[in-house]
Amino acid sequence: MKQKTQVGDIDRSLYDFRYEEDEADFLEGGLTPEIVREISREKNDPAWMLQFRLKALEIFQRKPMTEWGASVEGLDIDRIVTYIRPKSRMNTDWDNVPKDVRETFERLGIPQAERESLAGVGAQYDSELVYHNVRKEAEDAGVVYTDLESAMHDERYAEMIRSHFMKLVPPTDHKFAALHGAVWSGGSFVYVPEGVRLEIPLQSYFRLNARGAGQFEHTLIILERNSYLHFIEGCSAPKYYEAGLHAGCVELYVGEGAHLRYSTVENWSKNMYNLNTKRALVQKNGRIEWVSGSFGSHVSYLYPMSILNGEKASAEFTGITFAGEGQDLDTGAKIVHNAPDTYSCINTKSISKSGGKSTFRSAVTVNENAAGSKSTVSCESLMLDSISRSDTVPVIDVKTDKCDVGHEAKIGRISDEAIFYLTSRGLSEEDARAMIVRGFAENVSKELPLEYAVEMNNLIGLEMQGSIG
Amino acid sequence: MSQLLEIRGLRVSAEDKELLHGIELTVGEGETHVLMGPNGAGKSTLGSTVMGSPEYSITGGSIIFDGADITEESADKRARRGIFLSFQDPVEIPGITLSEFMRNAVEQREGKRVKLFEHKKKLAEAMSLLGMDPSYADRELNVGFSGGEKKKAEILQLLMLRPRLAILDETDSGLDVDAVKTVSKGISEFKKSVGGSLIIITHNAAILGELHADKTHILADGRIAREGSGELAYEVLENGFEKYLCEV
Structure with a gap:
């Protein structure tokens, strides 16, 4: 059943x-x-x-x-x-x-x-x-x-x-x-x-x-x-x-x-x-x-872009995208390292459901004059059903070898094992899904201004009573 | 009379292949049963089916828990009735801390809110009993836990949720001697403080520790091949399955 x-x-x-x-x-x-x-x-x-x-x-x-x-x-x-x-x-x-x-x-x-x-x-x-x-x-x-x-x-x-x-x-x-x-x-x-x-x-x-x-x-x-x-x-x-x-x-x-x-x-x-x-x-x-x-x-x-134009300038991008029915959300970030010892970090989560499509694009450029720079890109996608789509298109263009550039991408679905595990502890299937989605978005949603973070939790349909404290 | 779990003529399939061919098994209130059998005999299938895993479909027979037919019930409802399964390989859930998750699950089980302070206190006590580092409470559920810590976290959940029937699916596998002792201590504590029934799926007598097993069931090829007293478990562990299966 x-x-x-x-x-x-x-x-x-x-x-x-x-x-x-x-x-x-x-x-x-x-x-x-x-x-x-x-x-x-x-x-x-x-x-x-x-x-x-x-x-x-x-x-x-x-x-x-x-x-x-x-x-x-x-x-x-x-x-x-x-x-x-x-x-x-x-x-x-x-x-x-x-x-x-x-x-x-x-x-x-x-x-x-x-x-x-x-x-x-x-x-x-x-x-x-x-x-x-x-x-x-x-x-x-x-x-x-x-x-x-x-x-x-x-x-x-x-x-x-x-x-x-x-x-x-x-x-x-x-x-x-x-x-x-x-x-x-x-x-x-x-x-x-x-x-x-x-x-x-x-x-x-x-x-x-x-x-x-x-x-x-x-x-x-x-x-x-x-x-x-x-x-x-x-x-x-x-x-x-x-x-x-x-x-x-x-x-x-x-x-x-x-x-x-x-x-x-x-x-x-x-x-x-x-x-x-x-x-x-x-x-x-x-x-x-x-x-x-x-x-x-x-x-x-x-795709908000950051141009790091002075020594030790830094950019951090934290983003979450939620694509539902009829939505095609193409989001991401661009970074240009244009000075020595600059730092950038992109961390995004995307969720797609009910046939929605979310695409993550990143473009990191490290110019010749940007020796000692460091960049990390991490994007994770979660599809809530089999009709939704998720794509990742990372572009990295490095013109100096004196830099450290990393990229990590994960695309996944909510597994039946995870649902069974949580329901076996008494959570309804709905709550279990919401918990997984909320957990997935957690480290990004906490960065949002408070009233919006609250709204996002409502969006995820989660009323985890007693979980806040 | 006071049978807690009654499994009658249970037939179970996955992907059109029948895995259990008519299982009969009863567990009384407060009893401890050992379920053994060669790899692939269907032990985990039986445990998961009693818990309500959607991976398997029941094609015949019934599962009665405390007098109620739960054959068609979803896992969360069974959990709220007081059935618990300790997973062989618990799933990692990022973004939710062990403590947060436990509080949520306990509230589901007890059907009422639990105060944060009380929750933290109880959790800390149970963790200390299992020799778990307190920092695990604020770690994401099972994420990056070692095999041993995952198993301990399962027993921790057993102690916190206080089920009426706990199925422990090879909770001792892959653990070193000391960890098996700790886990065994946790199970004894459950027995002592909650008095719930147990079905222990194992290849190893050490997990039984000081527990007194009431009954042993040997499963082979999806059938109960043999049943006996608690002592049978120790005999099988000493002599191997062959001898006992041939006699059938």
Whole structure:
């Protein structure tokens, strides 16, 4: 009498509510220089930014569609609405945020998290930020946390933005980077001055409410020497039948001896194409730590890249991907060792169930000038049934023999022996499966911000009473 | 009367091959039985089937535990009734500590929450009895345990779960003399403090230690070839199986 049970799907009721949008706020779908000019006008861009956008659009139109990974066939970019006029200006007080928008973020728990555990919060609804605020202590220490649009018009930061914006991820990088360059809107600008260590995190939350739309936020973070920041990024969208697109871009500049922890929990609905680009440039003795949870979207391409550009710079990437029915999640990490004695470590887990597909890709490059560097890559996959898929595609490119590079990959299924062993101790088959999955994800899920780690445990369907203590 | 386990005409197959051809076996409350037989006789198959392994399918007969027909029941339900199997080769479960797992299992067995402090205390006592290093409590379940430590961890579970019937499947195999003594001590402690019934599958008299065996069953080719008193186990160990199987 074999019983079959399944690990539950993520409870989407938390994300699947939505509010009616006012179509009059939508810019026409499609991509033409006119649309780009209109976005630029709406946003009151400086002149250089308009030129940048138009150049990026040209590049976008020349670049071929990606064909090497998960299929993006269901995505018709000409129909995606690239910009939605905001209903209100950005606020620093939740009370001034329009009611339905405020309710959205309340249901997602953002204002509560802000009160309890964050030093600052940014909240983006569709194309623009609706809320941005930072605690006074952080502000007094010189920390800047605002949207790029206002920062571009602030003479203290205008030049800084111009010299860093899309320099790490140029529009020529790939088709969706070019698209981002042309229509980007919203996101965050963070500046942490030399020696400032912000012990409580900042969090930006990106919510795409509109149907058939795209979100193209840009996050630019600059950490000066010996500073510290923990930045959390969360994203979600309600479910629609039309394809939605997320093509954000994250650029992180980690100065000498600085330390940045960048946590992302991505929970897009299953009609979303998540084609996101993230990159960090790390100077001498600097350190970037990526923590990444990918649970949502229909198709994802996500490979945060760390360029270790100074001696003893280090990068750690910890990621977990959970692909359920109808999901094709292509995730991983890239590291470039470009200075002596640099260190990198990639540790990922992926779970696939109900026909979901998860692919792990890593690319580690050790340049000639990176003698004494060390890199370890470890990826483990667990398939919960026989219709799910898991792939591993590691690439290692080493140009010096004075380095130490290791790679380890494991792909497995939940064995019947393990289930029998646990059930013979009184656990139901369902609990036994959940325990195995939870155990599998344990060393990664504990790195996630607490509220998300809790959510992930719920996702695994496990209520292990008495196990916490 | 007070039979705890009754196996009647049990036929068991795996992958369309019949492995047990009509087993009859009864174990009374608090009794200790020894199950012996040549390799491949079906001893582990019988133990696993009583525990409810989905690897085997029951094609005939029945298993009665404490008066209830459990032939069709899943392993977790049998465990909650008080049946326990010590595995020959316990599975490694990464990410869950031995202590965490034990607490969960004890709660399932007892049907109520167990306070962490009490749990830790009991676990430490049982571990000390088995000479296990306390650090094992916080290690991942069976992961990287030596063969000996895995077997000790099984006996630890026996002591913590306090089943009414424990089937020990070659718990002594691959252990050195001292480890066999420790394991044997654990089994005696179970007998003393819980008073549960035992089916000990073994090739080695040493595990019996000071235990008094009530009955011996010799299994060959999927059939009970011979039954006798507890002493029969020692005779077989001395003289080998041949002599006893020929007489059938």
